[in-house]
Amino acid sequence: MTTTLARSGRRPAALRSTVGRKQLMAVTGVLWFGFVFLHMVGMLKFFTGPESFDHYSHWLRTLFSPLFPHGWFLWLQRGGLTVALLLHIWAATSLTRQSRRARPVRYARTTNVQATYASRTMRWGGVIILLFIVYHLLDLSMGPANPGYVRGEVFRNTVASLERWPVAIAYLLAVGAVCLHLYHGVWSALQTMGANSPKRDAMIRRVSKTVGLLVFVGFASVPVAILLGYRG
Amino acid sequence: MTQTITETENPWIDAPSGTGPVLTANVKADGKTIEEMWDAHRFSLKLVNPANKRKHTIIMVGTGLAGGAAAASLGELGYHVKAFCYQDSPRRAHSIAAQGGINAAKNYRNDGDSVFRLFYDTVKGGDFRAREANVYRLAQLSVDIIDQCVAQGVPFAREYGGLIDTRSFGGAQLSRTFYARGQTGQQLLLGAYSALCRQIDAGTVEMHPRTEMLEVIVVDGRARGIVVRDMISGAISSHFGDAVVLGTGGYSNVFFLSTNAKGCNTTAIWRAHRKGALFANPCFTQIHPTCIPVAGDHQSKLTLMSESLRNDGRVWVPKQGDDTRAPDQIPEDERDYYLERMYPAFGNLVPRDIASRAAKRVCDEGRGVGPGGLGVYLDFSKAQGGPAAINAKYGNLFDMYERITGENPYEVPMRIYPAVHYTMGGLWVDYNLMSTIPGLFVAGEANFSDHGANRLGASALMQGLADGYFILPATLTDYIGANTLPPVSADHPAVREAEASVNERVQRLLDVNGTRTVDSFHRELGQVMWDYCGMSRNGEGLRKAINRIPELRAEFWDNVKVPGINEDLNQSLEKAGRVADFFELAELMCIDALHRNESCGGHFREEYQTPEGEARRDDDNYAYAAAWEFKGVGLAPVLHKEKLTFDYVHPAQRDYR
């Protein structure tokens, strides 16, 4: 008697499993990481002054034009990121719920032997980042949360928002959450996709730490500069 | 023909010839040589139609190497197997703790090994008290065991070329021991367990963990089922089958302190013994020389350190008694390297029984070291290559020693002392591994079959797997094929009687409500056994024990405190039942030791030694397996003898000087 799983049944079973859902999180997470990194590089154009920065944001709409009509690629990308985000959140939620169910009675006392702060705060960090994304869109993409919002004047909008110190601090905290999320997330995604190995592990951990810090410094530089009086 | 044990000089009865069960091996291979015997015998065995096998239920008690391997193999054949173990998973059976390895006559090293040589060494190592036919078959099957285990994915140690590595072990002059670092037992058991898992998933094996067998059901003279207790709910229920197999391990825990797991017990085989299965050579126990000594009264079990340590360490004690100096303060000329002094040829590498007795002797002289003076030094300070070489070879053992004792063995010599480790005795079985109750088969350490009076290192795993994978599937099929076994009704008087006796016993234990814990009785019994029926025995001591044990047993039934109720997970109740059986077994062990007026293997009677202090066998009078028949608690057991003949290996005196 044998109990081998038939070949045809393997794929759906693998995708449905906790490992499959985690891998979905890894893939969507990596997509978002790519976006965040490029977004940060773009943000650094802030320091080239209002004209250049506004021009850059306008250029984004012309990307891949005329292959796609004007502005289409940006929407395509927005759509892709939204889908990725929804999948990421769906997987995270379903896995989190499963984990909660897996330990109905908590320990009276827990001592972490080696877990990092970042690894233990992925879920709340994720929620903070999600809230921040909503605010960020209302603030700088659409305007309702920004008193001085003028469509198309990206530099001016950025300054108008971040010169209010509570907003700047909230922004810094959110970027900190992104940094922690990436610090564990980048390593974790590679581990989840099976790309880690004992030999590469230390290197991958260094890279994810560096990437997290880089993203933090890159994004934090803008509100800090604004608070310090930089106006282009 | 009953008499009580304590009222006579010889507390046993020799069965008049021609009475009782006929103890023959039942080998059906007339005129064949030992090499052809198993083949010829197998050809004589009955078969069962593959389509009919699923209609037959086999009850398997114990799922270690022997039981687990048998359950899996019988399931593969298509039988319906109901397997039971007291652990929470079959993977925890104490087979798991075997460290050293498993012997096999593969001759991969081209060092002159052969099936015949493994057979020869095992018979000789057993000090000529094993059955030749069984041992030869064991050596033959050793080869297939390795193949089977490798196919299952057992990660044996390998050479760089990808071939399996072997080593010399336990003083053998050949490298025939296959190993998986220091956990060969665990890896082999995981192989058997994984095969068992496959059958559980396939539905052929029904697994009942945390279930303890408390009685055998014998219907019309045949073993047809067992009564078990569910260790979580306390429910007592019966299970029926066409045959019952006991693979329930050894009984070293009769000594309380042993290297066995805490749960190891004699209940299954003792209950079968009470129902008519003869118990053979109960006094043959093996003492392992290199265990970590007892640290105090709280000690609950002993831990083995691999025998391989004696390859590099030197064993010594101070020359003067009661020497309380730290070991490094004792100058070289005030140390007694007693093994090197007494056995210049073999030195620290003498066999297990000899090393153990020598350690006991120097400690009895008051020269032992450590708490209670029960320990000898195993010193690595002068070992070849220094600490680095020692670390490479024994690093994990040194870590384990430090974890347990809190002493750093790189700086202070290790302290070791012998401990009970394995029991060669067990239920008597024929060549088919069937006991004297038809339909009751016994495998592995639970039977008496292959090791005689002393087991060689790395042979226990071999025997368990040979019994389970290869022998039982053939011989059980013969039994089922040859007999008509009508279904047993749950209302059968024998079933009712067995269930009632279990219930009554459980209730009796709970009702005593005395003032002493189960463990305190077990410790005291263990001490009596260790003092009088341990590493060396004498007639006077054994008689003392035979008088003391019934007193202690009576006090147990009068004054033990078992808290709680049956309908619960009640670990005290589990222990109490086991200790009650140890009390009865202990008495039989002492009687067996007293009756055997010779020294052989692990059985050393001080009255029977050579002028040099070595064991003196008496082949004229004791070349037999002593199989005891139960007559009642406190009544003299009846001795039946299976004459052992040695047609291929001729008895000789062992000499290691």
Added chain:
Amino acid sequence: MRLTLKVWRQPKGATKGHFETYETDGVSPDMSFLEMLDVVNDRLTLDGQDPIAFDHDCREGICGTCGMVINGVAHGPERATTACQLHMRHFRDGDVIHIEPWRAAAFPVIKDLVVDRGALDRIMEAGGFVTAPTGAAPEAHSTLVPKEAADAAFEAAACIQCGACVAACPNASAMLFTAAKVAHLSRLPQGQPERYGRVVKMVATHDAAGFGNCTNIGECAAVCPKEIKLDTITALNRDVISSTLFQ
């Protein structure tokens, strides 16, 4: 030594549990943790109370039966040490020690510190084997296994199925256990034919048993008494991807 124990007591699985405090005196530093509990239990028994139920068997760190969370750490404070091999010399006079059972929905409490780890057996039954019926095996040397592969397989196979990984995991995931079992066989030639079916079935059984998911936190490997490494989980993840994309 004098110690204060705060022990989880739960008479039956379905009942509510609570912590009970026991003062214990005269603890010798040479005792193992379980021997210390033996002494407490002897006293409870003689006082007519129910002794603390805890699982244990070999008491030499290989059978995997024992397991309890001691001061918030599975198997207690010593690295690579099971509870039965933990000795009291690692505690100080006057210490307060919290003792809790493994806590996971897949490991329901049976009584006090005893839990049902049968879910791990179910994972094994789902595929933790090579289909090699008795008697069908080829000669052992007919398949060469590189030493590195054999050693790596051994390291994974050293898992003792104690469940500490589940107890320590913030998600109560048994992924380290599952991965160790998968890695043991996938690192050997004997395990190749069933490799991808095995991993999917074992993971599916793991999930169905009610364990949480792995979020790569690593507490499991940190408390593992046999030091099973996290790279077994990497390898399992890789095999799951392969079973989806390439097989």
